Amino acid sequence: MAFEPFMQIFRGLQGKRSNVALGDIQNAQQLAFLRNLQKEVNQEDSLSIPLEKLNVVVFDIETTGFSPEKGDGIISIGATKMCGAKIQEEEVFYSLVHYGKEIPQEIVQLTGITDEQVKEAAPLSEVLINFLQFKESSTLVAHHATHERNFMQHASSKLFRTPFKHRIVDTSFLFKVIEPKIDLIKLEDLCAHNNIPIVGRHHALSDAKMTAKLWSIYLEKAEQIGCENLHDVYNRFSRI
Template identity: 35%
Template sequence: MFFTRKAFPVQFNEHLPLNTLIENIVFTVFDTETTGFQVASTDRLIEVAAVTVKGCQVQSSDTFRLYVNPERQISQEITELTTITNEQVAGAPFALEAIEQFFDFVQRNETSCLVGHYVAFDVLVLKNELKRSKFHLKKLQHIDTLDLIGFLAPSFDMRDLEKYAQAFGTRIYPRHQALGDALTTAYLFVELLGHLKDRGYSTWGDLLQVTNSPARHLSF
């Protein structure tokens, strides 16, 4: 039997003229933590967090963070990595409610674009959690800081967020915690935007061009 998944109700401020200056765009930088890497099958979301970037500045007072009940045990290995315990998530909302709250934060800030470091994984997490609740996401614009680094510094091939933050001299927050990684990514992203502007790339169209990737949209 064929089951049709409903479109998840989320609206972005995404219809921007290509000549819109980057500093006039609102970005939401986000990160997730999970019970493991098999998010299409057995592993689940345990934390989601985000921070707003507006006017090419990190709005550190405008953040979102939520633990998520994964409906399964968190291994000791993941607890040691993330500091998230089974007790902390026991009374937390389930994935669908957590994702709804996340997108409420995104829409409340009139976000035009999501940003993440190796964002494809975080996208996959959202996709599969929504799929379990019979939802799918329409196309939502997103940018990976790895694509931006690949354009600005193609010789860099470290992938590790902390090493990139060190290389570009930006702030580093606690690792493998969704809010810490979101904040670290946000400050790295702002620094990268500065380098982009120094090279003469200043508009939304420029940003889309230099980060062009087949996986740039959340299209499920």
């Protein structure tokens, strides 16, 4: 089924910016399309692909808090593609996400995202479909990925009634393998440590681009110490 006609039908089902659950989708072909987007990536293959050939999508989300189960939500997603250590500058994704409640003032100040900006944005269900289309078969990468993983799992379960099965590689695995004594956690601190300019902090796409630069630096260093694939990275990490 062509993607754009599907999205036209999907938007029609959305009503007034309400999130669509699977029970609202009557057409079996549409349902199959959604589930196909969420199909499990062959994790064994992603672990064994040579690092210089590994396709990844480095992404970041901005949220209204830290607890999706308590009602906090995603308000933007940004991402950039990479092949090995090479950042594909033109292959980027960014979207605001409709949020049906008032954004806490501290989040507005932190991210610059206002209620007015997200008022007419696409609902999360649509943004996630677009994001998975952008991702294709690439492996996901995020900076200290627990936050992204929790929100993605919650959204997938709530909106599509299916687990989020896509692997998300945590950048900290690479940092710890290369610099096991490093005691830096924040993205801006690691960027400063590696002489990466800090631009647009807490903007999802800007953060994704800075994370991609970190991934590029540490991926090359991992190759220099003999890591050929993610299997090798995880094995070294387990011995730290």
